[in-house]
Amino acid sequence: MSVRVRFAPSPTGYLHIGGARTALYCHLYAKAKGGSFVLRIEDTDLERSKKEYEDAMIEDLKWCGLENHEGPVKGGDYGPYRQSERLDLYKSLAQQLVDEGKAYPCFLTDEELEELTEKAKAEKNSPHHYHDKYRDLDPAEAKKRVEAGETHVIRFKNPRKKYTFTDIVRGEVTFPEDMVGDFVIMRSNGMPVYNFCCVIDDWKMEMTHVMRAEEHLNNTVRQLMIYEAFGVKPPEFAHCSLLVGEDRQKLSKRHGATSVVQYKDQKYLPQALMNYLCLLGWSHPDEKDIFDLDEIAPIFDLSRFTKAPALYDIEKLKHFNGEHMRRLSPDDLLSYLKPTLPSDHPFHTQSEGWQKDCVGFFKEKINIPAELPEHLEVLFSTEPQRGEAVDEVKGWETTAAIQEYIKTEVSKLAESGAEFITVDQFNDWTNHCKKELKIKGKFLFKGMRLALTGMAEGPDLKVVIPLTPMSVMKARHGL
RNA sequence: GCUCCCAUCGUCUAGUCUGGUCUAGGACACCGCCUUUUCACGGCGGUAACAGGGGUUCGAAUCCCCUUGGGAGUACCA
Numbered sequence: 191m192s193v194r195v196r197f198a199p200s201p202t203g204y205l206h207i208g209g210a211r212t213a214l215y216c217h218l219y220a221k222a223k224g225g226s227f228v229l230r231i232e233d234t235d236l237e238r239s240k241k242e243y244e245d246a247m248i249e250d251l252k253w254c255g256l257e258n259h260e261g262p263v264k265g266g267d268y269g270p271y272r273q274s275e276r277l278d279l280y281k282s283l284a285q286q287l288v289d290e291g292k293a294y295p296c297f298l299t300d301e302e303l304e305e306l307t308e309k310a311k312a313e314k315n316s317p318h319h320y321h322d323k324y325r326d327l328d329p330a331e332a333k334k335r336v337e338a339g340e341t342h343v344i345r346f347k348n349p350r351k352k353y354t355f356t357d358i359v360r361g362e363v364t365f366p367e368d369m370v371g372d373f374v375i376m377r378s379n380g381m382p383v384y385n386f387c388c389v390i391d392d393w394k395m396e397m398t399h400v401m402r403a404e405e406h407l408n409n410t411v412r413q414l415m416i417y418e419a420f421g422v423k424p425p426e427f428a429h430c431s432l433l434v435g436e437d438r439q440k441l442s443k444r445h446g447a448t449s450v451v452q453y454k455d456q457k458y459l460p461q462a463l464m465n466y467l468c469l470l471g472w473s474h475p476d477e478k479d480i481f482d483l484d485e486i487a488p489i490f491d492l493s494r495f496t497k498a499p500a501l502y503d504i505e506k507l508k509h510f511n512g513e514h515m516r517r518l519s520p521d522d523l524l525s526y527l528k529p530t531l532p533s534d535h536p537f538h539t540q541s542e543g544w545q546k547d548c549v550g551f552f553k554e555k556i557n558i559p560a561e562l563p564e565h566l567e568v569l570f571s572t573e574p575q576r577g578e579a580v581d582e583v584k585g586w587e588t589t590a591a592i593q594e595y596i597k598t599e600v601s602k603l604a605e606s607g608a609e610f611i612t613v614d615q616f617n618d619w620t621n622h623c624k625k626e627l628k629i630k631g632k633f634l635f636k637g638m639r640l641a642l643t644g645m646a647e648g649p650d651l652k653v654v655i656p657l658t659p660m661s662v663m664k665a666r667h668g669l
Numbered sequence: 670g671c672u673c674c675c676a677u678c679g680u681c682u683a684g685u686c687u688g689g690u691c692u693a694g695g696a697c698a699c700c701g702c703c704u705u706u707u708c709a710c711g712g713c714g715g716u717a718a719c720a721g722g723g724g725u726u727c728g729a730a731u732c733c734c735c736u737u738g739g740g741a742g743u744a745c746c747a
Contacts, residue, residue: 200747235746314670317743343745369672377745384747408673408742438739473682477695498675499740506681506697554710635706647708
């Protein structure tokens with residue numbers, strides 16, 4: 191049987207970093223096994239689900255490079271792929287359980303439920319302890335009340351026994367019989383509940399593996415009960431460790447940028463995000479750390495998951511972005527970095543050859559695009575003298591002489607129509623200052639730097655000078 | 670409260686199943702040196718971990734138990 195895995199988000203917000211990681215693992219595993227990666231939208235929570243989130247979710251998944259083989263947009267043989275479009279199925283199956291005596295209508299009101307929960311807590315019992323009031327109500331009586339239109343939910347009749355299953359990452363996991371109570375499978379508004387439709391869909395969509403975050407581990411016992419009630423063999427489960435923030439709590443909005451779209455907006459490279467996320471809870475057999483999805487898909491296996499929760503560290507993500515950026519071809523590098531600069535940035539006025547040289551040089555100094563503009567200052571700032579270290583250099587008597595000489599030379603060159611200063615010219619000027627002005631050592635080089643760039647420190651002058659437009663040079667010297 | 674899960678450098682992790690080759694390896698961050706007459710990059714090096722306690726064993730990061738700590742769940746959310 192070929193492998194079928196699914197990613198089943200609920201459209202109640204933008205794609206989360208943790209969700210993206212789960213989707214990545216599903217995608218990788220399907221690819222490794224030549225199986226199918228299915229996207230299913232779990233929109234049974236009417237209040238919180240929004241179509242715009244569903245669209246955004248699909249868009250973000252696409253940006254991540256995690257396209258599905260089957261899904262709400264793409265279609266497939268197991269559709270529909272939106273739970274809101276499968277309601278009849280859940281309803282009839284829930285009714286089947288009621289008819290078989292495996293589930294029952296419950297007429298508890300919100301107030302009664304609250305009271306019973308408080309009572310259970312006060313007696314140091316589990317909150318669900320008294321939720322089974324209608325468990326043994328005569329089915330005929332229950333049917334009568336339902337038909338009379340009385341508000342009710344459908345509760346699953348817990349078989350009250352121990353459940354054990356083998357999780358691919360956790361190993362053998364056992365749940366005691368009082369772990370959960372008679373939980374709700376159909377709400378009073380007629381909508382099914384997650385633990386119910388999840389099972390129905392994984393079953394009907396013939397999923398072979400369910401990969402999800404550890405927060406769902408405890409739900410598995412409910413799902414196991416439902417599989418059993420229908421006489422269906424459950425899929426394999428793999429519960430991946432959680433992603434946590436600085437405070438070691440489950441990663442959420444308050445930990446900062448936790449939506450994929452925020453990284454897209456900040457111009458991170460999707461392959462870098464995926465690479466980093468992949469390594470949060472999974473390790474490469476050869477301890478390789480920089481790779482593309484295509485590279486690991488063939489060797490991705492489920493035996494290398496880490497059990498402990500992983501801390502999401504943006505600093506390390508930046509490093510990964512830098513590594514991937516530096517691997518880009520000159521053409522790709524330019525098309526990556528160019529659009530990240532403001533449209534009125536002087537960078538855009540330069541030739542394409544210049545632009546390629548420029549990003550080729552500055553890629554060594556940055557990890558993410560947001561760091562580029564400040565580095566470009568050395569080429570474009572027209573402020574004559576700036577930076578913290580200039581005061582010291584300005585104090586040197588010899589600096590004024592260099593400054594004056596450079597000004598004259600720049601002026602001459604500009605009048606000749608040159609658009610840039612060549613390395614040869616720069617060398618000639620340096621030699622002149624050395625021989626004629628008798629300046630040497632750091633006084634010479636720092637002086638030259640200050641005179642030409644206006645800063646006391648910065649990148650290699652032999653690279654910077656030929657890249658600096660003459661217009662900027664003139665402005666720096668008040669020409 | 671109850672249940673489930675987890676525990677190696679500050680962080681992500683290798684090693685744990687199949688005890689010895691681990692005076693515990695790699696990566697991020699940090700520090701130092703070299704190089705660059707600056708800064709950075711790069712190269713080299715460094716600081717830094719088996720939570721604690723008991724067993725089992727000739728030998729334990731690795732197997733067992735307990736303690737402690739952390740997390741998740743306990744919904745008509747998913």
